[in-house]
Each structure stands twice: as structure tokens, then as C-alpha cells.
Amino acid sequence: MKNIIYMISRNIIILLLTSFISLAFATSNNGIEKISLKHAQNSTINNFENRPxxxxxxxxxxxxxxxxxxxxxxxxxxxxxxxxxxxxxxxxxxxxxxxxxxxxxxxxxxxxxxxxxxxxxxxxxxxxxxxxxxxxxxxxxxxxxxxxxxxxxxxxxxxxxxxxxYVPYQLTGWKNSEYIENTENIKKELNIAYEKIKNVIEKKDNSAFRLLVKNKIFEESVSLYEKQDDEITPFPEEKILPFTNCEIRFYGNGKLARLEDNNGESCLKSEIIKNGKSVIYTYPLFYHKPKNSSELEIIR
Known part of the structure; x- marks a missing residue:
């Protein structure tokens, strides 16, 4: 029973983290960007006649x-x-x-x-x-x-x-992305991508973070029919944990990649102290390379 509860809790953390990312995405010094994101996401969902x-x-x-x-x-x-x-x-x-x-x-x-x-x-x-x-x-x-x-x-x-x-939406996702599984420099490219988001999180740069995760949040929110509200949640006080025993794993038929640990989880984790206790959060991110792009981007 202990492991059942642990696994459920771990996935709740992932879902809560997705909500946090969405709210961080809405946090901006630029009100126009905030309104544009909210409008695009919510108007898309509002146009659905049904939500299977x-x-x-x-x-x-x-x-x-x-x-x-x-x-x-x-x-x-x-x-x-x-x-x-x-x-x-x-x-x-x-x-x-x-x-x-x-x-x-x-x-x-x-x-x-x-x-x-x-x-x-x-x-x-x-x-x-x-x-x-x-x-x-x-x-x-x-x-x-x-x-x-x-x-x-x-x-x-x-x-x-x-x-x-049947779903009422059509998402681009990784359908038209480059095949990256056998890319010669994929390890180097992936390390650069992770360093970029780690630096953004550590600096609590909401605007930069918003740009990095915008496609992930839009597509996940639309597919789950989750509209964005006006609540703003700042970055918590967190510390990015060292990457330990991490390997590159490919998904999406060779079009998605991420660094995973021995438990099959994303290696990008942070530690937050809540009420004097350590809580580990996992950033469940997957990278792809859009057609005609030279850089990896977060898509899930």
C-alpha cells in the first residue's frame, strides 16, 4: 500500500507542477502578453462544443x-x-x-x-x-x-x-518535428537546452520561463480543457538538484528526447522546503526540434 500511495502522490505532484508552470506562464511584466496567452487558450477551449x-x-x-x-x-x-x-x-x-x-x-x-x-x-x-x-x-x-x-x-x-x-482539437505537437534519435550532436544539444531552463528557474525569470514552456502549456491546457485564470503564483524558493545517473531516452518515434533517471522520471528536479520539510518537484519536460529549427524546444 505504501508504494501505491507514493506513486499517486508523485503523479499529483506532476499535475500540480503543470498547473504551477501555467500560472508562472501567466506571470509577466508585459500585460499584453499575459492577456494574449489567456485569450488564445481560453477562447480555443470555449469554442469546443464537447470535451471528451x-x-x-x-x-x-x-x-x-x-x-x-x-x-x-x-x-x-x-x-x-x-x-x-x-x-x-x-x-x-x-x-x-x-x-x-x-x-x-x-x-x-x-x-x-x-x-x-x-x-x-x-x-x-x-x-x-x-x-x-x-x-x-x-x-x-x-x-x-x-x-x-x-x-x-x-x-x-x-x-x-x-x-x-474523437477530440475537438488539432495540435501540432511533434507530428512535423525532426527525427533526432540518431542526431550526432543530440547529447550536446540536450545539455544546452537543460542548462538554459535550469538557469531561468534559478534566476526566477518568469518571462524567459514563459517563452520556453509556452507550447507545452498551450497544447496540454487545450487537450485537458483547462482554462487559465487570473491567479498569479510566483516561483517558489527552490534549488535545482544535480543530475544523477541520467540517460537520454527517446520517445515520439524518435522525435522526442529527455534526460531520465533510473526511475524513468525527468532528471530536472528541484527541492522546495515547505513547513520545514523537503519536497522534491519534478519538471516533466520533453524536447523536440521543429522543422527548419536549429534548437531543441519544449513541447511536452
Whole structure:
């Protein structure tokens, strides 16, 4: 139970962080920019006649896993014990209506070589007709087959399928981005990109931060139907943590990249002291390179 609570808390932190980034994005010395952002985001959402909301309902025990939509990782669990029982939105991985690809990779727990026979993993894909509705009613879109583990165990288990959705938006995302997985200088370019945002956060430069994350925030807010309000939240007193045991991981079929730690999380983390206690925040950022661009940019 401890690990279930831990994983849920960690994802709540990510969602709260996204909200914080959105508010920091709205914080500006330039009122015109603030109004322009709010207007573009809110007017887009207000024009939607309906707001279908897609969620995965995951239940697991004694396994680690990586769940992706269109090769964007949306939910991961990499621990030594425990499991999960939670619902998680996936709209941020859906760029437009039509067929989507769901990929699930299930692994043994840390320090184990096999998935044990008593392990468990199940997933349902559900649709909520309107994201702004308070009803708990769901339509089951897809239920994956049960993971069957023989008595000798499994080294891993993988399942991939297509599912079709309707959404009222069309996002550019990384559809037209450059393929960067085999780029010769990708490590150097990624390090430069991370140094840039680390410096901005440490200097509490809201205007520069706003520019770096604007595409991420616009697309995520539109896909989740989250309108921007007038509340302003300044940067907290935080310290960027050193990057430890980080590796480049590629997603989006070779068009997205980020530095990840051993838990599959973004290496960009900060420490905040709240009520005398240390709280670690994760900046869940993914970089891409738009066509005809010479620099990596944040897109998710």
C-alpha cells in the first residue's frame, strides 16, 4: 500500500507542477502578453462544443510498467515493491481525432529478473463524455487482455493496440518535428537546452520561463480543457538538484528526447522546503526540434 500511495502522490505532484508552470506562464511584466496567452487558450477551449476526456484505469501488483500513447510515456512505475490502483488522463498524448496507438510494457520489479506468477496487471481505457462534468460515469473503450504469467515467470510482457477517439482539437505537437534519435550532436544539444531552463528557474525569470514552456502549456491546457485564470503564483524558493545517473531516452518515434533517471522520471528536479520539510518537484519536460529549427524546444 505504501508504494501505491507514493506513486499517486508523485503523479499529483506532476499535475500540480503543470498547473504551477501555467500560472508562472501567466506571470509577466508585459500585460499584453499575459492577456494574449489567456485569450488564445481560453477562447480555443470555449469554442469546443464537447470535451471528451480519455483515461486509463490501471491496477497492478508486483510489476513495473511503462504506458505510452503514440509513444509518449504517460504513466510509469519503477519500484522495488508495491503496485497501483488509479485512473490517469491521457489526452495530452492525443494530438487529433482518429487512430491512436497504446503501448504497454510490463517488467519485473527492481532487483528481480522475472515477473512472478502472483504478479498482476490490468488496464481499461475509459471515456468521460465531458471533462467538465462531475459525474463519475465512464464508457469503456478498451480492456486489454489479462497478463498470464506461467509458473516459471516472464522476463517481460508487452501489449500494443490501436484505439480510435474523437477530440475537438488539432495540435501540432511533434507530428512535423525532426527525427533526432540518431542526431550526432543530440547529447550536446540536450545539455544546452537543460542548462538554459535550469538557469531561468534559478534566476526566477518568469518571462524567459514563459517563452520556453509556452507550447507545452498551450497544447496540454487545450487537450485537458483547462482554462487559465487570473491567479498569479510566483516561483517558489527552490534549488535545482544535480543530475544523477541520467540517460537520454527517446520517445515520439524518435522525435522526442529527455534526460531520465533510473526511475524513468525527468532528471530536472528541484527541492522546495515547505513547513520545514523537503519536497522534491519534478519538471516533466520533453524536447523536440521543429522543422527548419536549429534548437531543441519544449513541447511536452
Amino acid at each position: 476526456y480519455y483515461l486509463i484505469n490501471v491496477k497492478s501488483y508486483a510489476v513495473n510498467f511503462d504506458i505510452r500513447v503514440n509513444d509518449l510515456p504517460l504513466l510509469k512505475f519503477f519500484e522495488k515493491s508495491g503496485g497501483m490502483n488509479m485512473e490517469f488522463p491521457i489526452n495530452t498524448g492525443i494530438l487529433e481525432s482518429g487512430d491512436q496507438i497504446l503501448t504497454i510494457k510490463v517488467y519485473p520489479l527492481k532487483d528481480n529478473n522475472t515477473i512472478l506468477p502472483n504478479s498482476y496487471f490490468s488496464l481499461e481505457l475509459n471515456k468521460k463524455i465531458d471533462a467538465w462534468s462531475f459525474t463519475n460515469k465512464r464508457e469503456i473503450i478498451l480492456k486489454i487482455p489479462d497478463m498470464i504469467v506461467p509458473k516459471e515467470g516472464l522476463p517481460y510482457w508487452e501489449f500494443q493496440t490501436k484505439f480510435s477517439v
